[in-house]
Structure formats: structure tokens, C-alpha cells
Amino acid sequence: MIELRVNGQSVRVPKGASVAVAVLMAGHTGFRRSVKGEPRGPLCGMGICFECRLTIDGHAHARSCQIEVRDGMLVETE
Amino acid sequence: MKRAGVVVVGAGPAGIAAAVRARACGARVTVIDDNAAPGGQIWRRENKGAAAAWIGRLTGVEQIAQARVVAGDPVKRTLLIEMADDAFEIGYESLIIATGARELFLPFPGWTLPGIMGVGGLQALVKAGLPIVGKRIAVAGSGPLLLAAAAYFRREGAQVVILAEQASTIALLRFAGQLVRQPAKLMQAARLRMALLGVDYRRGCWVKRADLAGRLLRLQFNSGAIHEVDYAAIAYGLCPNTELAAALGCRLADGVVFVDDLQRTSVEGIYCAGEPTGIGGVDAALLEGETAGMVAAGQAPLRRDTGKRRGFDKALKTAFTLRRALRELPDASTIVCRCEDVTLEQLQPMTSFREAKLQTRCGMGPCQGRICGAATEFLFGWSAGSVRPPILPARVGTMCKETPE
Numbered sequence: 001m002i003e004l005r006v007n008g009q010s011v012r013v014p015k016g017a018s019v020a021v022a023v024l025m026a027g028h029t030g031f032r033r034s035v036k037g038e039p040r041g042p043l044c045g046m047g048i049c050f051e052c053r054l055t056i057d058g059h060a061h062a063r064s065c066q067i068e069v070r071d072g073m074l075v076e077t078e
Numbered sequence: 079m080k081r082a083g084v085v086v087v088g089a090g091p092a093g094i095a096a097a098v099r100a101r102a103c104g105a106r107v108t109v110i111d112d113n114a115a116p117g118g119q120i121w122r123r124e125n126k127g128a129a130a131a132w133i134g135r136l137t138g139v140e141q142i143a144q145a146r147v148v149a150g151d152p153v154k155r156t157l158l159i160e161m162a163d164d165a166f167e168i169g170y171e172s173l174i175i176a177t178g179a180r181e182l183f184l185p186f187p188g189w190t191l192p193g194i195m196g197v198g199g200l201q202a203l204v205k206a207g208l209p210i211v212g213k214r215i216a217v218a219g220s221g222p223l224l225l226a227a228a229a230y231f232r233r234e235g236a237q238v239v240i241l242a243e244q245a246s247t248i249a250l251l252r253f254a255g256q257l258v259r260q261p262a263k264l265m266q267a268a269r270l271r272m273a274l275l276g277v278d279y280r281r282g283c284w285v286k287r288a289d290l291a292g293r294l295l296r297l298q299f300n301s302g303a304i305h306e307v308d309y310a311a312i313a314y315g316l317c318p319n320t321e322l323a324a325a326l327g328c329r330l331a332d333g334v335v336f337v338d339d340l341q342r343t344s345v346e347g348i349y350c351a352g353e354p355t356g357i358g359g360v361d362a363a364l365l366e367g368e369t370a371g372m373v374a375a376g377q378a379p380l381r382r383d384t385g386k387r388r389g390f391d392k393a394l395k396t397a398f399t400l401r402r403a404l405r406e407l408p409d410a411s412t413i414v415c416r417c418e419d420v421t422l423e424q425l426q427p428m429t430s431f432r433e434a435k436l437q438t439r440c441g442m443g444p445c446q447g448r449i450c451g452a453a454t455e456f457l458f459g460w461s462a463g464s465v466r467p468p469i470l471p472a473r474v475g476t477m478c479k480e481t482p483e
Contacts, residue, residue: 017207024208029192035419041192043416043449045202046119047112048180048319050444050471051416061444061471065203066144067162068114 004073019064019075020045020052031064032078054078079481082108082140084374085157085170087147087322090118091132091360092352093176095367096374098135100174103375108140108168110147110159118178119198120360123205132364148476149467152326152345158467158480165476172347172374175323175335176367179353181313182452184400185414185422186407188288193295193309197227200311204234211235213308216297218242218285220398221315222267229273231311239305241274242283244314245398250281253397260390262361285312286407300403315398317452318354324465340379341370349374356391405457414457415450417443422457431460444471 001012004019006026013022020042023031030039031052042052047066055076056062064075084100086093089111101107109116116136121129142159149158156169181196183189195203197219204210215236217228220243228241243250257264280301289296294306323335329344330336334356341349351370352363369379408414410423418439428434431441431454440454441447441462446469451462468477 014207018203021203021207024203031192034190034413034416038190038413038419039192040190040416042195042203043183043199044180044196045199045206046180048445049416049449053444065206066112066114 002069002071002073004069004071004075006075007077013069015069017069019054019056019062019067019069019073022069023054023064023075023077028077030077079156079167079169080108081169082106083170084108084172084174084371085110085168086174086176086371087111087157088118088176088178088352089113089116089141089143090176090178090352090363091121092178092363092367092370093118093174094132094136095364096174096176096349096351096371097139098132099368099371100172100375101136101139101371103372103377105172105375106140107138108142109136110142110145110157110168112144112146114143116141116143119202122202128360146470146472147322148470148472149480150322150326151480152348154481155347156481158476160470160472160476165473165479167479167481170347172349173326174341174367174370174374175326175328175343175348175350175354176352176363176370177319177322177354179316179318179357180448182315182317182456183312183449184314184404184407184456185412185453186285186287187409187412188295189312190413190416191288191290191295193307194288195309195311197223197311197313199313200309201227201230204231209235210309212237214239214294214306216240216242216285216305216307216310216312218244218283218297218299218310219313219315220244220400221313221394222398223313223316225267225270225274227311228277229270232273232277238274238277239307240283240299240303241277241279242285242299243279243281244284244401244404245281247281249397249399253393256389256393256397263390284404284407285310314400314404316353316357318357320354321446321448321465321469323348323350323354325467325469340373341366342373357394358391362390400456408457414453415440415443415447417441417445417450420450425454425458428458430463431455432463434460446470
């Protein structure tokens, strides 16, 4: 299992899971805020729509569906 | 600059077959893919059968994962690649574009709510580890992927509360009739129907709107049915990813990359295989990939059988033609461009995608029109227009790595 933090909360997910999966398993459905402030989450699941983007280890706008979890990763939703 | 004989973009079935064949012909081959592991969407996390066999044959092929092509120069024969913390240029003698397809999403009131995903979209997340045991899932939209995905969600322990296909029963029966000429596909369809026994499978049925109901999504169907679900998987078929080919100047015809019998595009040294040349499925993608790999490496191809493939493509299009009623789904305030939150009523006075871009920023966000472009084509008949670099959002530092003219 891999342990990471989503908005400060510790989450344990299987090795090889995507960050998007970890965020959903932590109970968050909104990943980012749209231009008008609506909550948004993953749509395409394959790196095309950019709806699942969030901040990973300080890097903003990371596509969480395309990145695998790593121990100690710090993930922040918008 | 990094150099390779044959560069393949995309590590799905077409790209893998191309790389394996080109390597067997003695070429120096590099495969570039956006994902963490080869397989593409259809073979995502597959470790048995044809997927494992093909992926296992990639020995001797350089694989660069989690890398995106952001620009290219077909005259210098270079591509500009961006990775998580790095960027580089790669030179090629031959380029094989095997960028696959994405799903078509159509706007309806509530379609931007979290929890509403693509059909392949939700499947990709489940394959990436999302547990769905006991979850209530609605599968809706159009195309053969709906059945395959619904069966998959069921196997993973979810409760598929409804499977809604917009096409009519008659259209689907005609499609099944055509499959008789392809026994393998017919068997596959029969197995899927068995796996879906007991699921409420509706034809001529689609989601009209979605609202939040506590932690659940409340879906209203055109039939009057209402279902509350954890996830809704909704997509209306596939769109070929033609952006890279278009950006490099390859000619498109009817929305797909034009290729000859040897998978050659209109640009010298550039080949294309699989879904960007027309939606044909995994078998056609493998065959085209093998041909592209061999021709790109300077050899004659093994065999050709495009007639069958083209027939399947046409039968798919006819059976799953999207009905006009789906154009009436979005209301004035429904968002069409999700990146820039542009609504239907903002777009209605516009006459082209270009005008919409300039006046409303529709298609100007990070996805660069990959989602709303296909939606506005369906809603208004607009064509997406030219593709210019960077073809994906890129860092300024990446663009600086490009060798000047």
C-alpha cells in the first residue's frame, strides 16, 4: 500500500493507483473549481479533458488521472 | 538532440504493433506515450492474452512513458516532447502516429457534475484502482463500448442500475445482422449479452438531465425513469485523436487522417495507424500498426485486409447514428465548453468555431477544444479548424528547447 496526503488527510491506496483514484477514495468528488467556481472531477480518465487537475507536491495543474501515487505525496484539491 | 530511426507516438495496440514490426525489421525504435505503462486505453492494465503477448514483444524498443508531444517539425523531422520535469527534442527518419481515440461527450443540464464521467473514463479509473463494489452505476450514451463497460463494472462488483443506448432496437438488430460476417465479434456480443442478463437494458433511451441528490446523482431519462447513482458513465461513441497529425500538416478527410494502403499520410515520412484513420477497433489497429511499422522501416507489408475493417466502420456509424433529439438536450444556461465555462446561449449567436473561440473563449482552455470541439460539431455543425503548436498545454521552458529554424 502507498500512503499519501490529500488536503492534509492521510489516505492509503494500492500501489499503481492513480492520484485521481486516491482523491476519490479520500471522499472528495470535486477536484478543481471551474472558471465560474463550480466543482469539477474526472471526466475522460485518460488525460485529455484536464478536469481532474489539481496540485501535486506543489506542482499546480497536474492531471491526476495520468499520475501514479507515490509514498508521501502531497495532493491538494482546489 | 536525441535521434531514432522510427518514432511511434502512442503505445496502444496500433503503436505497439508498429514498434514491434519496425524493430523486427532492424530499425532503432522509440515509442512515446502519455501513460505510465504501454497498452493504451483498451489494454490498460491487461496482463494476459493478446495484450500481454504484444506488450511482451516490445523488447529492444525504447519506451518513453508519461511523455507528451507538444510540437513537431515535419521538414526537420523532429518532435518536441514534454515530461514531468524535463523536455527534449527527438529526431526521426519515420514517424508513426498511433494516437488512438477519445470519447464523445454531449452536453446536457448537469453533465459537469462530479461523478458523471465517460464510459471508458470510469472504466479507466476502475482499472487504475477505483473500488466500485456495491456502487450504483448508470451506463448511458451510444456504441458497443457501453455493453463491454457495463459487463466490466458488474464483474468488479458494481450494481449497473440501467444501461441506456440512444440507438433504436431496429438499428441495433441491423448491426447484429452485419456482424454475422465477423463471427468473432458476434460471439463477443453474445457473451456480453449473457454477462448483462438482469440489467435494465434500454434502447432509444438517454439521460436528459442530472442533479445532485445528497451524495448521489439523480438522473432523469427521456423515458421518464429516474435513477439515483454513485457514478454515471456517459459517452456517445469515439472521436479519433487527429490533432498531432493535423498539426504536422497531414491531410484529413471526413474528420480522419487520410492514409494510403501502406498507412502513409500525405506528409513524407509520416505514417498513421489505428483509430486516427477511422474507428475500426483493436484487430484493425494491430493490422494497420504492423503495416505501418514494416513500411516505415523500409520493408514490404505482410498482408492487407482493409475491406472488412472499412465495412465495420460504416456499420458502426449507421447503427449508432446520433439522433437529432440529443441536440435539444442542453438548455440556455448549460455549459458547453467546460474549460472556460461557456454556455449554450453564449454560443448560439456564433457562426463558426473560430468566431466562438475569439468571442467567447470556447475551446481556448487547457483541453484546447478536444471536448467542446466535437460537441459543437454535433450541436452546430462547426468544424474545429486548424491545430497549432503547442498542441497540448506546455511549459514555457519546454517551448525554449525547440531548435530555432
